[in-house]
Amino acid sequence: MFKEMHDLFRWAWLIPALPFLSFLLIAFVTKRSKGLSSTVSILAILTALGLAVAIGLGIIQSGAEIVEHPVIVSANWLNIGGLKINFGTIVDPLSAMMLFVVTLVASMVQIYSLGYMHGDKGWSRYYAYQSLFASSMLGMVIATNLLQLFIFWELVGLCSYLLIGFWYFKVSAREAAKKAFITTRVGDFGLLLGILFLYNKFGTLDFTALSAALSTSLQNVAVVGTAGYVTVMAFLIFMGPMGKSGQFPLHVWLPDAMEGPTPVSALIHAATMVVAGVYLVAKMYFLFQASPAALQFVAGIGAFTALFAATIAIAQDDIKRILAYSTLSQLGYMIFALGVGSYSGSMFHLMTHAFFKALMFLGAGSVIHAMHEKQNIWDMGGLWKKMPITGWTFFIGVLAISGIPPFAGFWSKDELLANALQNGHPIVYAVGLFTAFLTAFYMSRLFFVAFMGPEKPENHPHESPWTMTIPLIVLATFSTIGGLAALPSHNFAFFIHFGEFEPEGMNWGLAGISVIAGLLGMGLAYYIYIKKAISSESIVARFPVPYKILKNKYYIDELYLWIIHNIMDGLAKVLYFFDIYIIDGIINGIALLTRGSAKGLRRMSTGQLQTYAMVFFFAVVVIFMVFAFGEGQFSSLNPLAMLGGVK
Structure with missing residues (x-):
């Protein structure tokens, strides 16, 4: 069976190639025809989805053999002296899962955009950017080496800049695009250094060869002192995911990315840019496993980000910003899961999170579309009756992210929490459990206020067109049943596994505790915002200082601006005066002396x-x-x- 699937896997290069081809066609051929541009883009990504599904089914049929023997197809691209770089494709369970998730979400986003972006003057440009974005992420997923991955990694960053600033005539959109681009470049600088250090140490950037070389070097650690070097390289590599996946303190760009069109937010937050960092850590997991210090750091940063973002979300009022901080928190879950050794739990949660987060962002877009661009949840209310499809599908997303069975988030979140405790990280488990309570609370708060709150007579909402509701129904279906794929009785579990495959059953005791935490969070939100047993205004009045701190996101953005204006600008002024009066003073003084001497000598000649x-x-x-x-x-x-x- 595996040999029969081998030929299919060799065609994986078509999956990123098809949307890239659609980008070229739109940019150079069909840009004047809106209908043709969207048709080309959607057909390309749907065809890529079909190929991804076929490869995924092939992975399932191949069973454990594909885990041990991934299919790699490559050709020499660069050969200069001792530097030899191949470009190619790798098909293994992890890349197959990512191919399916990216193409599914991208397909739903592009179909949804037919309704949401209707009438926009930049229609063809929008679909060209969408195609390039999907192609870049898919190219990164199947990369066989770090240099190839880094090229597509930077293309993903470029596309996020173009799409966040899509409405470039808005100052806020332009500034948000620049903020995202510059902030992620900070992390990418560390990533690039890590790549160079890896090549300097091991003489290769190929994932398979790196894993083998690292294993060999660690066996001689007493002789060559590899352990410390590996830790440094792991820290540098992790800087890239800290920027792309919005980990503290490089998280500040992600909430501002909401300035782009809402379908863009769904794509960025669910299946492309932000999960690129998580994917990179998973792809380089052999490096992090070799450094306990690096894994501890990863776990600590992830746990802190999860709790940090969740506390901010409970005080936000903009529907998209609540979802943005929710994304930051869930990314923290994925990162700390990798840090505590729950590789499968992290990848599983990446997959299920893509389903329900894309669903909720597109649901938020449906609400904004119906509310004529209003985004404050307190301006909404009564949407459940006016928008039943949007309401029911959004509620499924809330149940999934809150970890309520049998929805997808229950299976993935409970697996990584259980692994954190069982692998000897009780503090991380406690942080994750409390974050689960906060997540259920603030997501239920959003739903109860926007959909079940008092109807505003000045609003006249209506259900969105079928081009927007069909993607909601599809994603709601995956958010409902997607978690069942990883049950031990299914070969689907190969999708999210690392190393030797050993199916494990659910720890129902720990699962019950996390479900109770989720129900308590939802119950508290219902008690405050539906039953009105406690006034939310009275809570704010009683705790004005904590509320103000959370409302203003711990003043991290203000702190960065203060550092830029006072320390960096001040240092720049000092260096400027040093350059003008010291460096230039010496140089100009020598020049004046030379010129004066020349004048005197000139009179003698x-x-x-x-x-x-x-x-x-x-x-x-x-x-x-x-x-x-x-x-x-x-x-x-x-x-x-x-x-x-x-x-």
Whole structure:
């Protein structure tokens, strides 16, 4: 069976190639025809989805053999001296899962955009960017080496810049695009250093070869001192995911990315840019496993980000920003799961999160579309009756992210929480459990206020067109049953596994505790915002300082601006004055001295024969007088006398 699937896997390159081809066609051929541009883009991504499904089914049928023997197809791209770089494709369970998730979400987003972006002047440009974005992420997923991955990694960053700033006539959109691009570049600089250090140490960037070389080096750790070097490289590599996946303190760009069209937010937050960092850590997991210190750091950053973002979300009022901080928190879950050794739990949660987060962002877009661009949840209310499809599907997303069975989030979140406790990380488990309570609370708060709150008479919402509701139904279906795929009885579990496959059953005791935490969070939100047993205004009035801190996101953005304006700008001024008055002063002083000396010497060199003859004549006269009257008043001028010589 595996040999029969091998030929299919060799065609994986078509999956990123098809949307890239659609990008070229839209950019150079169909850009003047809106209908043709969207048709080309959607057909390309749907065809890619079909290929991804076929490869995924092939992975399932191949069973454990594909885990041990991934299919790699590559060709030499660069060969200079000792540097040899291949470009190709790798098909293994992890890449197959990512291919399916990215193409599914991208397909739903592009179909949804037919309704949401209707009438937009940049229609063709929008679909061209969408195609390039999907192609870049898919190219990154099947990369066989770090250099190839880094090229597509940077293309993903470029596409996020283009799409976040899609409405470039808005100042806020332009600034958000620049903020995202610059912030992620900070992390990418560390990633690039890590790639260079890896090549310097092991002489290869190929994932398979790196894994083998690292294993060999660690066996001689006492001789070559590899352990410390590996830790440094792991930290540098992790800087890239910290930026792309919005981990503290490089998280500040992600909430502002909401300035782009809502379908863009769904694509960025669910299946492309932000999960690229998680995917990279998973792809390089052999490196992190070799450094316990690096894994501890990853777990700590992930747990802190999960809790940090969740606390901010409970005080936000913009529907998209609540979802943005929810994404940050869920990314923290995925990162700390990798840090505590729950590789399968992290990848499983990446997959299920893509389903329900894309669902909720598109649901939010449906609400914004119906509310004529209003985004504050307190301006909404009564949407459940007016928008039943959007309401029911959004509620499924809330149940999934809250970890309520049998929805997808229950299976993935409980697996990574259980692994955190069982692998000896009780503090991380406690943080994750409390974050699960907060997640259920703030997501239920959003739903109860926007959909079940009092209807506003000035609003006249209506259900979205079928182009927007069909993707909601599809994603709601996956958010409902998607978690069942990883049950031990299914070969689907190969999708999210690392190393030797050993199916494990659910720890129902720990699962029950996390479900109770989710129900308590939902119950508290219902008690405050539906039953009105406690006034939310009274809570704010009683705790004004904590509320203000959370509302203003711990003033991290303000702190960064203060550092930029006072420390960085101040240092720049000091360096400027040092350059002008010290460096330039010395250089200009030498130049002035040289120029002054030249002016003096120039006066002595007139170029006139008469002047030279007169100078020569007077010189001869002076010398004659010195020698002729050496005994007299000129004796002091006699050079021989001064030297004590013969008179």
